[in-house]
Amino acid sequence: xxxxxxxxxxxxxxxxxxxxxxxxxxxxxxxxxxxxxxxxxxxxxxxxxxxxxxxxxxxxxxxxxxxxxxxxxxxxxxxxxxxxxxxxxxxxxxxxxxxxxxxxxxxxxxxxxxxxxxxx
Amino acid sequence: xxxxxxxxxxxxxxxxxxxxxxxxxxxxxxxxxxxxxxxxxxxxxxxxxxxxxxxxxxxxxxxxxxxxxxxxxxxxxxxxxxxxxxxxxxxxxxxxxxxxxxxxxxxxxxxxxxxxxxxxxxxxxxxxxxxxxxxxxxxxxxxxxxxxxxxxxxxxxxxxxxxxxxxxxxxxxxxxxxxxxxxxxxxxxxxxxxxxxxxxxxxxxxxxxxxxxxxxxxxxxxxxxxxxxxxxxxxxxxxxxxxxxxxxxxxxxxxxxxxxxxxxxxxxxxxxxxxxxxxxxxxxx
Numbered sequence: 149x150x151x152x153x154x155x156x157x158x159x160x161x162x163x164x165x166x167x168x169x170x171x172x173x174x175x176x177x178x179x180x181x182x183x184x185x186x187x188x189x190x191x192x193x194x195x196x197x198x199x200x201x202x203x204x205x206x207x208x209x210x211x212x213x214x215x216x217x218x219x220x221x222x223x224x225x226x227x228x229x230x231x232x233x234x235x236x237x238x239x240x241x242x243x244x245x246x247x248x249x250x251x252x253x254x255x256x257x258x259x260x261x262x263x264x265x266x267x268x
Numbered sequence: 269x270x271x272x273x274x275x276x277x278x279x280x281x282x283x284x285x286x287x288x289x290x291x292x293x294x295x296x297x298x299x300x301x302x303x304x305x306x307x308x309x310x311x312x313x314x315x316x317x318x319x320x321x322x323x324x325x326x327x328x329x330x331x332x333x334x335x336x337x338x339x340x341x342x343x344x345x346x347x348x349x350x351x352x353x354x355x356x357x358x359x360x361x362x363x364x365x366x367x368x369x370x371x372x373x374x375x376x377x378x379x380x381x382x383x384x385x386x387x388x389x390x391x392x393x394x395x396x397x398x399x400x401x402x403x404x405x406x407x408x409x410x411x412x413x414x415x416x417x418x419x420x421x422x423x424x425x426x427x428x429x430x431x432x433x434x435x436x437x438x439x440x441x442x443x444x445x446x447x448x449x450x451x452x453x454x455x456x457x458x459x460x461x462x463x464x465x466x467x468x469x470x471x472x473x474x475x476x477x478x479x480x481x482x483x484x485x486x487x488x489x490x491x492x493x494x495x496x497x498x499x500x501x502x503x504x505x506x507x508x509x510x511x512x513x514x515x516x517x518x519x520x521x522x523x524x525x526x527x528x529x530x531x532x533x534x535x536x537x538x539x540x541x542x543x544x545x546x547x548x549x550x551x552x553x
Contacts, residue, residue: 195348197347197348197363198347198348198349198360198363199348201348201351201360201363202348204351205342205348205351205353208353209353223360223363226358227351227358230351230355230358231353231355
């Protein structure tokens with residue numbers, strides 16, 4: 149099973165990025181193999197609109213089953229839900245801390261977006 | 269002749285200039301209120317409403333029985349308004365720019381366009397002035413299609429004054445395209461000058477002839493005058509900082525009606541713009 153984390157860095161010690169759509173990078177952690185890959189999300193940082201939607205498409209294509217991030221808006225949440233990806237919100241400061249909380253089952257699955265959309 | 273009244277900064281007096289010019293014109297004239305997020309020209313020209321039209325844009329609708337989830341539509345859309353990853357696409361109508369591309373690239377003809385309401389265009393008549401105004405629905409973010417619906421309703425056999433939205437972004441560009449001459453209204457303050465510089469850069473990019481009106485002229489300093497002189501930009505008019513003008517405005521009155529001594533001032537602007545062949549080139553829509 150693979151989980152995506154939003155981050156500004158490239159290691160497990162890196163800060164968890166509280167933003168989803170405009171996170172700098174995603175760390176995709178493979179729980180079975182205990183290894184991770186880093187996916188760049190730079191193209192989305194300057195997107196005029198639809199950054200959350202694009203980010204959701206990006207992580208959906210990576211074949212993840214769960215996303216751990218700070219906040220998630222309504223459009224991204226809709227896409228993630230359609231892709232069958234579970235969303236977990238956390239205020240953990242690093243990816244490693246968020247991973248530990250996820251593994252300890254301290255995170256509750258989000259039933260809806262927790263922030264408002266930027267458009268309409 | 270289409271005269272656009274624009275500004276970088278909001279609240280400089282675009283509508284004041286537009287409605288007073290229309291009133292002093294003395295023959296049939298049209299005003300298009302292109303500030304569709306907050307139209308206000310009607311406050312100064314209360315007329316009988318002769319027409320209200322609902323404006324829509326086309327957004328994609330998916331026939332799920334035809335869609336095989338190939339994802340071509342989502343790959344094409346530059347605005348992320350349609351998303352597919354092996355499933356029936358999700359559509360976000362509020363992000364759609366109505367280009368029709370998704371329907372064209374769909375190999376299974378599963379996408380058709382359906383109408384989505386964005387607002388209304390109202391036509392009002394008062395004393396030889398036809399006011400055409402757009403009203404964007406609450407919650408709709410896409411102003412340009414409604415602005416195009418407003419300007420498309422202008423008759424070509426009569427002059428028109430376009431009251432532009434403030435700023436320098438898409439709604440302003442949409443308004444200015446097709447204008448023959450642009451009047452940029454500003455005020456002699458640091459904010460006024462800063463936003464005037466942005467507006468000048470915009471109209472130069474669009475290749476439109478333009479001039480400046482300085483409102484509340486003696487309220488600030490001479491920085492706008494100095495800038496216009498240095499940039500070789502004509503200052504067409506300076507409207508004094510007169511409390512009676514502000515009071516007239518606050519009551520929804522027209523300066524040229526309530527304060528007759530200002531008629532010559534606005535007439536001189538008319539002579540330099542609508543009534544004069546100042547427009548270097550004629551840009552037809």
